[in-house]
Amino acid sequence: MSDNGSKPEKVLIVGGGTAGWMAANLLACKWPGTEICLVESKQIGIIGVGEGSTPHLKLFFDAIGVTDLQWMPRCNATYKNGITFDKWSAVSGFESYFHPFAAQTDDVFTVPLFFRNIQARMQGYDVDAHPDNYFLETYLARQNLGPLPAESFPFGVAYGYHFDSALLGQFLAENAQSKGVTRVYGNVADVIVDNDDRLSAVKLSDGTLLAADFFIDCSGFEALLMQKALKVSYLSFKDNLFNDSAVVMPTTISAVLPVETTATALSNGWAWQIPLRNRFGNGYVYSSDFIDANQAETELRQHLGLLDSDVAARHLKMKVGRVEKHWHKNCLAVGLSQGFIEPLEATAIALSFNTIAQFIDYFQKGKFTNKFEEAFNSDINARFDGIRDYVVCHYKMNQRTDSDYWLANAANNNISATLSKILTLWQHSPDFAADMHKYKLMGSYQPKSWACMLAGYGVFPVKNREPSVDYSFYQQEVEALSDFIRRCGLNFKKHSELLAL
Ligand SMILES: Cc1cc2nc3c(=O)[nH]c(=O)nc-3n(C[C@H](O)[C@H](O)[C@H](O)COP(=O)(O)OP(=O)(O)OC[C@H]3O[C@@H](n4cnc5c(N)ncnc54)[C@H](O)[C@@H]3O)c2cc1C
Structure with missing residues (x-):
């Protein structure tokens, strides 16, 4: 048992999105001998829009012993040297800049x-x-x-990736299963909490009970374990970050393959363009307080030259903020269940990786007790808040005056x-x-x-x-x-x- 100083015998991961499968892979590498089971719902599916990363994704793959050559072709992945920010400023000569890692x-x-x-x-x-x-x-x-130089070149260049997140999920699922992780399909209908406020099992809608010593909540925005069952409180960033919605659609890839994400400011938010090997991923992240879903879709189509096209759009809602505790009792929240800062700097996967890797370190250092729970939570909160501040600054300091949205962001003193x-x-x-x-x-x-x-x-x-x-x-x-x-x-x-x- 994890509260009496020995490695958990059984870990249950709830959720099979990127976060769940990242956790499964890292745990399978770090804790051989521990039984790891992942349960996911075919009906609910995954959010599947995260398509850009920071250099942390390389650290993750290094940690599980997977090379670029092994995963990138399978996931239509490309390299990313950074992000171009277009039209965030109307200052002459400063309409665009690049943010390198x-x-x-x-x-x-x-x-x-x-x-x-x-x-x-x-x-x-x-x-x-x-x-x-x-x-x-x-x-x-x-x-x-x-970003990969000739061998004789003395400087390393930090890089991230672009990838098809559904394919990345499949790759990670196969890799984890090859390391002994068990995959179960089912809908979690109930979560059993014992008298000491610890999780003991989840119950699927067909009645199956899945018990474990330690639980990882990767159930996405549902946050079934950490927020719903354990009632850990949630801090919304809505006062700092207005965007709560996105509309997404693909376009044909260009003849010359870019090696960067583009983030273009639109009337009430910004649009990403992410190059994959077979298509561009595009999305408009906006605030529904300023523009409705239909208007946002029309504006994105206009931006992409797709006004007359019948390419289907996908609409999404985002919950922006974080939990107060990412590790509580015998549960760790990873991914959207622990929080989300909106995709501007593509940091969600980095936060998931940091959360799992740091948790493993702290838990081992504390001999598998909760000794370092508080220190861990304050570290992860600092990471979230540090990224939030950087993302907020893009909005606070924007140099546009062409819509109420941009004016309200510049005037927002909730920083x-x-x-x-x-x-x-x-x-x-x-x-x-x-x-x-x-x-x-x-x-x-x-x-x-x-x-x-x-x-x-x-x-x-x-x-x-x-x-x-x-x-x-x-x-x-x-x-x-x-x-x-x-x-x-x-x-x-x-x-x-x-x-x-
Ligand atoms: C618009 C947008 C753009 C984004 N862009 C980026 C980006 O560029 N870069 C980046 O790093 N991140 C990005 N993200 C974040 C990224 O998509 C997520 O961090 C990542 O996909 C991990 O999600 P997840 O695994 O936490 O949740 P999900 O993918 O939602 O997975 C949740 C899992 O829980 C399961 N589940 C839920 N309820 C139940 C239940 N009752 N029973 C059983 N299973 C259940 C689901 O079936 C699923 O398997 C973006 C997010 C959004 C919204």
């Missing part, structure tokens, strides 16, 4: 120059401080080059104290990056990411001018950096060549 190596050369020029710009000098000119990943994305401090530093600090470290504001995103967004929007609060500095030298350095990046790019293959398409 944080890289360990080349950032050492590029980030200091980027920050120095931002400061110069804030002192009123006309130097280049647009993020697109500073990072190798951005160059690779613009040239449709994949966290952390985000408020970060924005104050951007406004006033002479060294934003150093002060982010100094004031311990490093949540889920590095100063580089914050600066890409704020400089990418063209938000440069002008501070005192230092008349003695000759900034022409700075511009020459940007040009030298661009040349260096271009030469680095010679070590990378075209995306389609890398995928052997």
Whole structure:
């Protein structure tokens, strides 16, 4: 039993979406000998829209010993160097910017120059401080080059993936079953909670009882175990993040395969475009307080040039927020059952991976007791809140004035104290990056990411001018950096060549 200091003999995972099968795979690798059973409902199905990831998906596959070559072709997957944000700002010259992932190596050369020029710009000098000119990943994305360099190249490039989430689910299900995980189909009709507020079994609609020592709630927005049975409270992010709906439809893939997600601001939200090997995945994430489902579908069709097409659209509702506790008693919530921040930075899979991997670490460190439950919950909450702040900032600092939606987002003062401090530093600090470290504001995103967004929007609060500095030298350095990046790019293959398409 998990409360008396020994590894659980039996784990029951409720839900067979991406979260459930990720949990099954990781547990099967980390806890050999533990019986793992996953129950899922054929009638309810999975949400199946998550199609973009951060570099955490690579960490997950590394952890379960699966290579890119083994899973990517099966899931129509492509590489992702980052995200282009289009039309989030109406500031001239800043209508679009690219958000690269944080890289360990080349950032050492590029980030200091980027920050120095931002400061110069804030002192009123006309130097280049647009993020697109500073990072190798951005160059690779613009040239449709994949992120895997020639072997002799010294810098690693961080990358994520695009994938068909239904196929990813199938791949993960097969992989987990090959490691001994049992798959059961059935509808959970009841959850049995004992006198000590611990879960003891779930009851399926055909009467079958599935008992276990430990339970993982991967039942999606239903949150059957953690929220419904154990009554763990839920914190809505609705005050910070207005979007609650999405409409989704595919389009034909282009001849040149992009290596980035595009997030284009529309009238009342934003639209993603995600390149897979066989199609683009598209969706419009919007707030139903500002636009209804029919209008949103029409606007998405217009955006995609599909007004006269009969391609079917799928409409979805999103619940944005998180539980107060992700681990409670003998239950862990993973995936949509633990929370969701909306898909803008495609962080849901990263959060699922962090939750499972960190839980395994803490549970083992605490000798399979709940000793570290509180520490774990506060870590995961900090991750959620850090991502929420970064996503909220896209809306709060948007530079559009063309709809009530964008004006309401800019005027929304329901932001966290952390985000408020970060924005104050951007406004006033002479060294934003150093002060982010100094004031311990490093949540889920590095100063580089914050600066890409704020400089990418063209938000440069002008501070005192230092008349003695000759900034022409700075511009020459940007040009030298661009040349260096271009030469680095010679070590990378075209995306389609890398995928052997
Ligand atoms: C519009 C949108 C876009 C998104 N884009 C991204 C993205 O780009 N990147 C990203 O990382 N994430 C994204 N996500 C999130 C991503 O889709 C989810 O995090 C991911 O799919 C995991 O979902 P899940 O497994 O938690 O839930 P689900 O996929 O909903 O799975 C829930 C499972 O529980 C089962 N279940 C429910 N009730 C019962 C019951 N009573 N009995 C038995 N079984 C039951 C279901 O059958 C299913 O198997 C997006 C989400 C939305 C809404």
